């Protein structure tokens with residue numbers, strides 16, 4: 464039986480689910496004009512950020528309407544989780560799972576963000592962008 468990676472992408476209401484990436488981006492942008500977006504995990508319900516349990520990365524994609532495949536806009540890897548030779552959570556520095564990116568598009572489309580928790584796997588969300 465074929466096992467499908469898509470079955471492992473989880474989604475839920477970000478207001479009650481600590482793993483959901485939240486996309487902050489304008490709903491409407493100007494054609495060809497650079498705009499900013501932010502993606503953050505654990506906005507309403509904070510996710511643990513320690514050696515044993517943390518968010519490893521966030522990746523952001525854009526699918527322009529009518530195009531066959533999507534574009535990878537960028538990604539961030541979160542590398543500090545408090546680990547040390549003295550054991551887990553022995554150091555106080557932990558990267559916050561949040562990233563800011565910017566891009567431009569001539570076409571409307573859909574922003575997708577995915578994130579990965581070392582315990583709870585893959586999560587995803589999306590946001591539609593119109594172009595004027």
Ligand code: FE2
Nearest residue numbers: 516580582583
């Ligand atoms: Fe988790």
